[in-house]
Amino acid sequence: MEGILVVEDDPQLGPALRRGLTAEGYRVELVRDGTTGLERALTDDHAVxxxxxxxxxxxxxxxxxxxxxxxxxxxxxxxxxxxxxxxEAEGLDTGADDYLVKPFSSVVLLARLRALLRRSATATTSRSSRSVLRAGELWADVTLRRAGRGTTEFALTPKEFALLTCLLRTPDHPVSKETILDEVWDPAYTGGTAIVEVYISALRKKIDAPFRTHSIETVRGYGYRLTLRDQP
Incomplete structure (x- = not known):
């Protein structure tokens, strides 16, 4: 039974989420303040x-x-x-994988959770076929779900890692926003391509800005290209 930690102080929404997710077969822990939420997230094992x-x-x-x-x-x-x-950008910048605005339907919430669980499971599957993708100093181990630049390792969210590997598979070739959506986002996602721009911005702040490089190029009107040589 997969465990979900819910950190929500609303006296109606919190218990409702616990009841609904429990009914779907999840093991749910509900906490109502941020301090306890951080403690529980760090000390217990949760899938989401x-x-x-x-x-x-x-x-x-x-x-x-x-x-x-x-x-x-x-x-x-x-x-x-x-x-x-x-x-939304602030949430993504701090490391969130997805963002849901209240009020929302239980159908949408469950679809988002299933998508996160699938991506998390894919990232931790069998280590038998280890593969490391590279472009210049950038690298990503798709089996161990680790990535970095040279000897410096990044702290990427699952979606940021999926976005980076999507670009690393075809270095120096443009990848359309639609292709990125197909490969990185769940089929249940019905939003537009603007979300890709938000995540590209978040990824650049982690893999380029600290190193004063520009490895993700914008292909105007199409998508993005990961260059083999970092540009200043």
Missing amino acids: IVLDIMLPGLNGYRICSALRAAGLDTPVLMLTAKDGEYD
Whole structure:
């Protein structure tokens, strides 16, 4: 039985999520404040973390950032009453894997959770056919789900890692936004390609900005290209 940690302080939504997810066969732990949520996320094993942003104690952004800094790559689905691309970008920048705006339907929530669970399972499957993709100083071990530049390893979310490997498979060749959606996002996703731009921005901040390089090029009107030689 897969475990889900729900960090939600709403007195109605929290218990409702626990009942609904339990009915679907998940093992659910519900906590109602950010400090306890961070402690439980770090000390127990969960397949997915459902994390509200506005919480007493620590907000969801700070919790997610702390989890990634600690090396925990458990998929995080953020819940928020806020709606806007900057709010979503902030959540993704702190390491969230997906973002759901309240109010939402249980059907959509379950679809998002299943997608996160599938990607997480794929990332930790058999190590029997290890493969490392490379482009210049960039590398990604698709079996161990590790990536880095030279000797420096990145702390990527599952979706960021999937996006990087998608580009690494065809270095120096443009990849359309539609192709990226098909390979990285779940088929249940019905949004547009703007989400790809948000994740590309988040990925650049981790693999390029700290090294003052520009390895992900924008192909105007089409998509993106991962260059073999880093550009200053």
